[in-house]
Amino acid sequence: MSGLNEEEQALVNAVKEFVGRDVLPVVGELEHDNIYPEKLIETMKELGLFGLTIDEPYSPGRVSTACFARVSEELARGWVSLAGAMGSHSVIAYLIGRYGTQEQKEKYLPGMATGEIRSAMGLTEPGGGSDLQSIRTVARRDGDDLVINGSKMWITNARRAGVIGLLVKTDPEASPAHRGMSIVLVEPGAGFTVSRDLKKLGYKGIETCELSFEDYRTPATQILGGQPGLGFKQMMGGLEIGRIQVAARACGIAGAAFDEALKYAQERETFGLPIWKHQSIGNYLAEMATKLRASRLLVRDAAESLDRGERSDMEAGMAKLYATETAAQITLDAMRVHGGYGYSLEFPIERYFREAPLFLVGEGTNEMQKNVIAKQLVDRGGVPR
Structure with a gap:
C-alpha cells in the first residue's frame, strides 16, 4: 500500500522513528501545558520536513504528494500540532513555487525549505469562514505600494511566520468578487499586529491567532505572481x-x-x-x-x-x-x-x-x-x- 520510492519510504521511516523516540515521551506534558515544541520543531527542520513541497533548486527534498501525506500522518500520530506547524507553511511554499515570480521564489523558497523562514496562511476572517469571496481585508494601491486594512482569524504559525500568504481584495468592486482577490506575501512590519492568541479545545502548543492590519504598507510586487485578481x-x-x-x-x-x-x-x-x-x-x-x-x-x-x-x-x-x-x-x-x-x-x-x-x-x-x-x-x- 506504500506507492513510495525507496528514498521517500526512508523519509517516512525516519519520521516514524522521530515520533517514537522524541515526540511520544513528551507530548502529554507539552500538550496539556500548551508549550511550544521548540526542540521538536528544530528536529523537523533537520529532517527537511519544511521543504517537502518545494522544488529544486530551492530544496533538495521535494517529495510526491503521497509521501507528503504519509509524513503528515506519521507526525499527527505523535502530535497533530506538529503536522499543523508544517501544514499551512507547506501550502504557502507550494503556492509560491507554483505561481510566484522568479524574484519571489528566490527570496522566500530557500529559507522556507530549511524552516528558517516559516510561513502562515491568512484566509479566514472574524466575520466569515467558508465564504471566502466575502472577505473584507482590502489592499488599495498607493503608487508602487499596497496599503492593507482588515483582520484575519484562526491563523496558525502567526507569531513565528516570516511571511504570510494573505488573501485580500485588491479590487473590492469586482464582480464576481473572486476576480478582485489577490494573495499578498506580507512580512511583519509597522501596521501589522498579532492581536491575540485564541484559546482552543485541542491543537495546543502551536499558536493560533487573530491578525490586524491598519494601514500596513508593502510593495505591490508582493502580490503572488505579480498580477492582481488571481488570488x-x-x-x-x-x-x-x-x-x-x-x-x-x-x-x-x-x-x-x-x-x-x-x-x-x-x-x-x-x-x-x-x-x-x-x-x-x-x-x-x-x-x-x-x-x-x-x-x-x-x-x-x-x-x-x-x-x-x-x-x-x-x-x-x-x-x-x-x-x-x-x-x-x-x-x-x-x-x-x-x-x-x-x-x-x-x-x-x-x-x-x-x-x-x-x-x-x-x-x-x-x-x-x-x-x-x-x-x-x-x-x-x-x-x-
Missing part, C-alpha cells in the same frame, strides 16, 4: 494539497486512537475474557479498522491524482470529508472501548478526542466539501472508474 484561483489550487494534508492528519489521529484501543482491548479482561472477545467491543474494532483503511486509501488516491497533474478538488474533498468524519468517530469509539480510563488524563485517548473535531471545520467545513463533491459529480458525469 482566489491560486488559493483554491493550494487548498487541494492542503485538504489532502488535513485528511492525512486525521488518519494520524484515527490511527493512534485505534492502536490504543486495539492494545487496551487485548490487555483488559472482563468476565474472564479479553474484552475484544466480547462481540460489542470486537465490532467496534472491526468498524474502526475498516474505516481507517478506507480513509488512508482515499488520501492516497487524492494524492496520486494531484501528482498526475489532474484536477483533484473532488478527490481531495472526498478524502478530507471521509477521513475527518472517521477520525471523530474513531476517537469517540476508542473512548468507549477504554471505558472510564478513556476519560482519564492517564491515557492519550482524551487528547485525540479533543483534537479530532478541528478537522471537521478546518480547511473548509465538511458541509462545504459536500458541495464541492456534488458539483464535480455533475460536471464529471459521476464517480470516475
